[in-house]
Amino acid sequence: MTRTRIPASAPGVESDVTRVAVSTVIFSLRRDAADCPRLVLPLVRRTRDPYDGLWALPGGWLDIAENLDDAASRTLAETTGLTPSYLEQLYAFGDVARSPTRVVSIVYWALLRADEVDAQVAAHASGGDAPENVAWFDVNDLPTLAFDHNQIVDYALWRLRNKAGYSRVAHGLMADTFTLAELREVYEAILGRRLDPANFRRQVENSGTLVRTDSFRTGNHRPARLYRPHRDVELADRGPLAATSSTHESSTT
Amino acid sequence: MTRTRIPASAPGVESDVTRVAVSTVIFSLRRDAADCPRLVLPLVRRTRDPYDGLWALPGGWLDIAENLDDAASRTLAETTGLTPSYLEQLYAFGDVARSPTRVVSIVYWALLRADEVDAQVAAHASGGDAPENVAWFDVNDLPTLAFDHNQIVDYALWRLRNKAGYSRVAHGLMADTFTLAELREVYEAILGRRLDPANFRRQVENSGTLVRTDSFRTGNHRPARLYRPHRDVELADRGPLAATSSTHESSTT
DNA sequence: CCAAAAGTGTTATCCCTACACCCATGG
DNA sequence: CCATGGGTGTAGGGATAACACTTTTGG
Incomplete structure (x- = not known):
């Protein structure tokens, strides 16, 4: 798999032409020293001018x-x-x-399941795809990025937080099964504030987006029931490709 | 002012290059025979292949x-x-x-004040900017459009309706001053359903987006107070260029 | 006076919040 | 048995929806 980045000059670059690039803000989760989930994203170190040496999307x-x-x-x-x-x-x-x-630049944003990222980070470390030029950063501790990428990340973060408030996008960060406490931790990491466990439980239970399993996560205390996402539940609202419909409400909890 | 459209071939077109176009879905209002406001948008008739003769954004x-x-x-x-x-x-x-x-195609959507459109339509009819190739259509009665433009209009409509539910975008369709009944009619035209006059009044009054004037619109019945939009009230939520802030809630009424 | 629109008041309901409280497990 | 997180119950507040009601004009 070959690496493609946003060089200033591609082979045969013409300065009188508008070129189209695609970049992606990729969010995932990583637990910090205190075992608390943090939002992280991968950046690529540039090896050409402009902004040679800086991190970029x-x-x-x-x-x-x-x-x-x-x-x-x-x-x-590729990343x-x-x-x-x-x-x-x-x-x-x-x-x-x-x-x-x-x-x-047509910019996308994406969510990666935390468990898959862990596996990938290990694979990357052993594989030969120049991992030294890719690194994961905490979204609250970003360096100065190339181009307008700091601004772009800010906007992607706003969109993620906003969307987490009225849709189920955050489920895209979860593994197959998870406890409600784990899901709540993720929302807390995204929104940057604490949520009431009792009210959070009722909200997601009433939303119909999760189904109870018969398994429990056992730990230091009372075992917690595991849930999994309900099939047939879209993570977000309609996109531009959806068929004509009368669903015009995205701000519903 | 010259006219620019989306021709299939520009002078010196190269088929091995990706070109970038910009189109806009322009919404405005026009009163129908029953004096009821309807959402309308301008389309341009194509004069080249592909889709020669069809209407397009x-x-x-x-x-x-x-x-x-x-x-x-x-x-x-230009339009x-x-x-x-x-x-x-x-x-x-x-x-x-x-x-x-x-x-x-980078597609935008826009709102035009109804009163200004009326003036413009008259000006266009007298001016010489080939008005025969521009026509306004009711959004609920569109012909088959060129390219994927029907799909694009559907998405723009969804966005307008969605945004009208939680922000004050619809004020962008109003003249300087207007009655609450007129504003309600606009929302009804956008959302496609009737709204309770009493509750609508309280909602917009409490939102702080309007200020009462001392003028009244006199008609067949009891005069209605005129309002005007409050300065310093953004029509919509933050865009990608906004400064870093903690406002991540767009679903507030 | 009457019709109709402008504008006010009242109530039921829903959802969210805060917080008290019980339950089950490992140590 | 006790600390801790899992899980349930409940009361108050704010927004909304439905609708009765009063006010003010033209005809």
């Missing part, structure tokens, strides 16, 4: 025969080797001044 | 030295001669199969 040039979504998936696969559990277009950034040459 | 090619927002504004001005009261990026459409040549 994973991305690449849009191929002439490639759909936008496919380009985002490819980007994501992490994984399939996202959620992928959505974020915004098209195209200011003239955002790059020395004219580049319109 | 107003748009044009992105200039190498032009920001995306500016291109959308230019498109809008209607007006400045939008609201303009927001909708989505980037870039499927390989959506056009014979590879075109990525």
Whole structure:
């Protein structure tokens, strides 16, 4: 699998042409020293001008025969080797001044299941795909990024937090089964505030998005019931490709 | 002011290049025979292949030295001669199969004040900017459009309806002053259902987005107080260019 | 006076929040 | 048995929806 990034000059670059790139803000979770889940995202270190040496969002040039979504998936696969559990277009950034040459970046954002990322990080460390140029950063502790990528990450974070408030996107970060406390921790990591365990339980139970299993997670205290996502429950609201329908309410809990 | 559209072939077109176009879904209001406001949008008749003769969204090619927002504004001005009261990026459409040549369309959606459109329609009829190729259509009675433009309009409509539910975008369709009944009619036209006048009044009064004036609209019955939009009230939630902040709630009434 | 729209009041219901409280397990 | 997290119950507040009711105009 070859690496593609956003170089300033591709072979045969023409400075009088507007080129289209695709980048992706990939969110996942990693537990910190205190075993508390933190939002993290992978960045790629640039090896060319402009911004040589700075960290940037994973991305690449849009191929002439490639759909936008496919380009985002490819980007994501080349960076992490994984399939996202959620992928959505974020915004098209195209200011003239955002790059020395004219580049319109179609930016996506994605969620990766935490358990799969752990496996991937191990695989990357052993595999030979130049892992030294990819690193995962805590979203609350980002360096200065290349181009307008700090701004882009801010916007993606806003979208994630906003969407977590009225849809079930956050489930895309979970493994197959999980306890309600684990799910609540994830929401707390995303929203950046504590949630009442009792009320959180009732909300997700009444939402119909989870089904109880007969298994329990045993630990230091009373065992907690495991849940799994309900099939047939979309993670988010309709996209531009959905059929005509009368569902025009995304702000429902 | 010159007209720019989305021709299949621009001068010097190369079929091995991905080109970037900008189109805009422009919503406004027009009163029907029963004096009831209807959502309408302007379309442009194509005069080239592909889809020669079909109606399409107003748009044009992105200039190498032009920001995306500016291109959308230019498109809008060329079509209607007006400045939008609201303009927001909708989505980037870039499927390989959506056009014979590879075109990525950055699509915007906009709102135009109803009173200004009336003036513009008159001006267009007298002015010489080929008005016969621009026509306004009721959004509920659209013909088959060129490319994937029907799908795009559907998505823009969904976004407008959704956003009208939790923000004050709809105010962008109103004149300087208006009665609460007029504002309610607009919401009814957008949402496609009747609203309780009493509850609607309380909602917008408590929202703090309107200020009472001392004027009244006199008609066949009891005069209705005129309101005007409050300064310092954004029409919608934050966009990607907003500064870092902790406001991550767009679903507030 | 009457019709109809402008505007006010009242109540039931739902959802969210806060918080008290019981349950089950490992140590 | 006790500390701790899992899980349930409940009362108050705010927003909404339904609808009765009063006010003010033109005809």
